[in-house]
Amino acid sequence: MTSVKATRPIPFGDILEAAGAWLLALVWIAPLLFAAWASLHAPGQALDFSLDAPFTLENYRAAWAAAPWPTYALNTLLLVSFTLAGQLVLCTLAGYAFARFSFPGREALFVLVLLQLFILPEVLIVENYAMAARLGLIDSIAGMGLPYVASAFGIFLLRQAFKSVPLELEEAARVEGCSFMGVLWRVYVPAARPVYLAYALVSVATHWNNFLWPLIVTNAPATRPLTVGLSLFGAPESGVNISIISAATLMVVAPLMMAFLIFQRQFIQAFLRAGIR
Amino acid sequence: MPTARALDPIASRQRRLHALYGWMLLAPALILLTLFAFLPTATTLIASVHSRGTARRPSMFNGAENYADLLADPTFWTVLGNNLVYAGITIPVSIALALLMALWADRHLPLRGFVRGAYFTPTILPMIAAANLWLFFYTPGLGVIDSVTGLFGLPPVNWLGQPQTALGAVIAVTVWKEAGFFMIFYLAALQTIPPDLKEAALVEGAGRLTYLRRVLLPLLMPTTAFIFINALINSVKLIDHLFILTKGGPNNTTKLVLYWIWEMAFSYFDRAHAAALTVLVLAVLGAVAVLQFAVLDKRIHYR
Numbered sequence: 001m002t003s004v005k006a007t008r009p010i011p012f013g014d015i016l017e018a019a020g021a022w023l024l025a026l027v028w029i030a031p032l033l034f035a036a037w038a039s040l041h042a043p044g045q046a047l048d049f050s051l052d053a054p055f056t057l058e059n060y061r062a063a064w065a066a067a068p069w070p071t072y073a074l075n076t077l078l079l080v081s082f083t084l085a086g087q088l089v090l091c092t093l094a095g096y097a098f099a100r101f102s103f104p105g106r107e108a109l110f111v112l113v114l115l116q117l118f119i120l121p122e123v124l125i126v127e128n129y130a131m132a133a134r135l136g137l138i139d140s141i142a143g144m145g146l147p148y149v150a151s152a153f154g155i156f157l158l159r160q161a162f163k164s165v166p167l168e169l170e171e172a173a174r175v176e177g178c179s180f181m182g183v184l185w186r187v188y189v190p191a192a193r194p195v196y197l198a199y200a201l202v203s204v205a206t207h208w209n210n211f212l213w214p215l216i217v218t219n220a221p222a223t224r225p226l227t228v229g230l231s232l233f234g235a236p237e238s239g240v241n242i243s244i245i246s247a248a249t250l251m252v253v254a255p256l257m258m259a260f261l262i263f264q265r266q267f268i269q270a271f272l273r274a275g276i277r
Numbered sequence: 278m279p280t281a282r283a284l285d286p287i288a289s290r291q292r293r294l295h296a297l298y299g300w301m302l303l304a305p306a307l308i309l310l311t312l313f314a315f316l317p318t319a320t321t322l323i324a325s326v327h328s329r330g331t332a333r334r335p336s337m338f339n340g341a342e343n344y345a346d347l348l349a350d351p352t353f354w355t356v357l358g359n360n361l362v363y364a365g366i367t368i369p370v371s372i373a374l375a376l377l378m379a380l381w382a383d384r385h386l387p388l389r390g391f392v393r394g395a396y397f398t399p400t401i402l403p404m405i406a407a408a409n410l411w412l413f414f415y416t417p418g419l420g421v422i423d424s425v426t427g428l429f430g431l432p433p434v435n436w437l438g439q440p441q442t443a444l445g446a447v448i449a450v451t452v453w454k455e456a457g458f459f460m461i462f463y464l465a466a467l468q469t470i471p472p473d474l475k476e477a478a479l480v481e482g483a484g485r486l487t488y489l490r491r492v493l494l495p496l497l498m499p500t501t502a503f504i505f506i507n508a509l510i511n512s513v514k515l516i517d518h519l520f521i522l523t524k525g526g527p528n529n530t531t532k533l534v535l536y537w538i539w540e541m542a543f544s545y546f547d548r549a550h551a552a553a554l555t556v557l558v559l560a561v562l563g564a565v566a567v568l569q570f571a572v573l574d575k576r577i578h579y580r
Contacts, residue, residue, distance in 0.1 A: 021381035022388065025395035028457070031410040032398065034421055038413060094306035101299030102292075109303065116314055118566040122514050122535065123558050126542040126551045127317035127324070135312070150309035180298055209403035211517040212535075216543060227403045231520055242413055249409040253402050260401050264394055267401075268461060 032250075039247035059247035063233075066244070068221055069251065072229035076208060078141045079225050083207045084200055086149035091199075094150070095158030096184050100170075116152035122212055129216055143217045144225070148207065157199055161192035201270040208256055226252050318559065324552035336549070343553035352529060352537075353554075359444060360534045364512035367451045372504055374456040376497070379463030380489075393464075396457040404454060404517035411450045412437075412521060437523050440530040447531050450518050455511055459504045466500040467493075506569050513558060534558055 040055050098110055121128060128147055137143030165188055173183050189196075211227040218224045224232075230252050233245070260267055325343055330336030347353045382393045399407060414421045417435040427433065436446045470493070478488045494501075516536045519525060525532035525540065532540075534554065542551040 017381065017384070018386050021384070021386055021392050024378065024381070025392045028453070029395045029398055031407075031414065031453070034413060035410050090306045090309065093302040097299045097302035101295055101302065103296035103299040106299065109307075112315075113306075113310070114570075115563075115566055116310065118510065118562045118569070119314060119318065119559060120510065120514055120562070121313065123538075123555060123562065124314070124317045124321065125539060126548060126555060127320045128313055129542075130320065131312055131317055146309065147313035150306040150313070155306065205401055209401075209405075211403060211405050211520075212539065215520075216539070227405045227517075230403070230409070231405045231517075242416065245409050246413060249406045253406045256401050257398075260398070261394075264390070268393070268397060268464075 035246040035250055038243050039250055041243065059243045060251065063244045063248035063251060067229055067233050067248070069226075069229070069248075071222060072224055072226045073255075075141065075223055076225040076227075079144050079214070080204050080207045082141050083145035083148050084203050086145065087151050087154050087203055088196065088200070090150050091154030091158050092184070092189065094155045095162055096188060098155065098159040099162035099188075113152050113155055116150075117156070121147040125213065125216055128213075132217055137217070139218055139220050139223045141223070144210075144214045144223075145207070147213065148210075151203075154199055154203075157195055158192060161195040162188050165191045197266075198270040201267060205256065321552045321555050321559070324548055325556045327549060329547055329549040343549050344557075347550060347553055347557075352532075355529050356532045356534055356537050359530065359532055360512065362444060363448060363451070363533055364509065366448050367455070367512055368505065368508040370448075371452045371456040371459055371508060372501065374452065375459035375504065376463055378456060378460040379467055382460065382464055383467045396460050398457065399454045400458040400461075402454070404515065405521060407450055407454050408518035408521035411446075411453075411518075415446055415522070438527055440528055443523055443527060443531045447518060447522055450522070451511070451515055454515070454518075455508065459508065462500050462504055463497065466497050470496055506565065509565055510562070513562065 039059050040057070042054070042056055042058065094113070098106065098113075124147075132138055132143045132146075135143075137146065169187050169191070170183050173187050178186055209227060210225075211231065214225050215228050215231070218228060221229075230248060233248055326338060326340060327336045328334075328339040328342070378396045382389065382396060386392060402410075412420075415436040417423060417433050417438065420436070422436065423433040434442065436442050474492060475488060478492055483491065513535055516533050516539075519531060519533065519536050523531040525536055535558070538551050538554050538558070541547045541554065
């Protein structure tokens with residue numbers, strides 16, 4: 001990574017730019033660093049940035065005891081898995097239909113699906129809530145996940161991936177006696193594996209962090225995901241001090257953050273792949 | 278051609294079978310899209326032209342009255358103005374920062390992995406968590422910003438509590454959250470640009486700024502267009518932090534359209550006016566979609 005050669009004098013402009021890049025990087029993670037500092041110190045010393053202030057895990061203990069975090073975490077986990085599983089199945093089928101089957105009305109339908117890239121579920125919260133209520137889905141994992149399952153983005157990505165698979169592969173599989181579902185399973189799904197990985201990472205990150213819709217659909221603590229739990233916990237009127245809020249916030253972001261640190265390269269690649277059409 | 282005619286019934290049967298399979302494969306997705314996109318859009322339209330029902334007076338058709346109410350409500354214009362400022366600042370600032378970050382993260386810097394990671398980190402945090410982290414910055418008297426400015430003898434500022442600074446404070450969080458995400462797309466685009474191009478430009482005597490302006494920026498135009506559309510959508514969608522930071526206050530100065538829709542529907546239970554407002558947002562997003570399909574996106578083959 002560091003390919004600066006010591007023998008060549010480094011131009012002053014380059015040094016200036018490197019300094020700028022580092023400074024911006026520091027500014028960008030400063031909020032996290034400050035929160036980490038505050039969470040490890042007694043409330044009175046949260047903003048006393050002297051190095052000899054004593055460390056304490058008391059804030060984490062207090063934050064942990066103040067809300068049903070394991071329940072929230074389990075709900076987030078269930079929500080993310082339910083949504084992703086549904087998306088993978090439905091988007092695969094729909095992407096396959098759009099990529100390889102011709103039938104009347106296909107183009108019009110595809111435009112309708114693409115329109116969902118813009119008509120976001122977030123905007124339709126009011127009537128989506130009415131629909132979820134009609135279907136008896138309030139306060140359920142399915143209620144939080146279902147509006148996102150027929151993901152226009154997923155359908156679009158997989159259609160593109162399937163279209164780039166050479167038709168000869170499909171014909172060869174057919175000659176060997178594969179049915180049309182067999183072709184999907186044996187030829188198209190394996191060929192699109194990187195796209196699946198990318199889409200899965202993006203989906204997990206998105207739904208782990210989703211807030212507004214879960215807030216609306218859940219009323220009971222037993223079904224709330226982490227984001228909703230955190231928002232109630234951190235609300236100013238709850239009177240919890242900043243050190244404990246910082247500790248709770250860091251606890252909530254820790255799992256995804258750890259995954260990100262471990263899989264940083266794959267993560268960024270995944271986002272690249274998913275964003276570039 | 279006798280053989281072709283003999284095959285014809287088989288071919289047409291094949292075609293029908295093909296169409297049937299296509300529809301069957303699409304069915305699950307179509308059912309869900311109908312339930313959570315098409316039908317809600319339709320019921321939004323219907324609710325927007327009906328009065329708010331009460332226990333005594335059931336909801337009835339009232340034409341454009343809900344829309345007229347909205348236009349007559351000064352809050353509507355405040356909220357619209359807020360959202361225009363929100364979009365007008367977050368979009369260009371986060372795009373410019375994203376480009377700067379990408380240019381830096383693409384160079385052979387020492388600690389490049391750390392730099393990239395730092396820029397990208399806010400992207401994977403929930404907006405709620407981001408708001409909590411920033412709350413720590415903004416708390417009057419105690420927050421990080423006031424502690425720093427206090428060293429220079431400046432008075433404490435209630436960043437989130439006073440109308441002049443609240444929207445700016447909210448905008449800063451959004452820019453912080455999305456710039457690193459947009460950087461990724463620029464980074465990807467930069468890596469597809471052949472390095473000879475730069476060498477050629479430098480040999481021709483072009484400075485780095487000229488190269489940036491004349492070569493890089495035009496080549497990055499499609500990426501910029503893509504990011505612009507995303508940023509535009511985000512300026513409608515990214516409102517989670519309002520729930521933590523300001524709740525739309527003080528005095529509605531940070532109330533954005535989607536937050537207002539939520540408030541109307543779920544705090545005041547005014548479905549009729551929420552629906553009318555939703556229709557206006559849908560119209561704007563529809564216009565963005567048309568812009569994208571018709572003007573910006575000639576690279577994608579939709580057929």
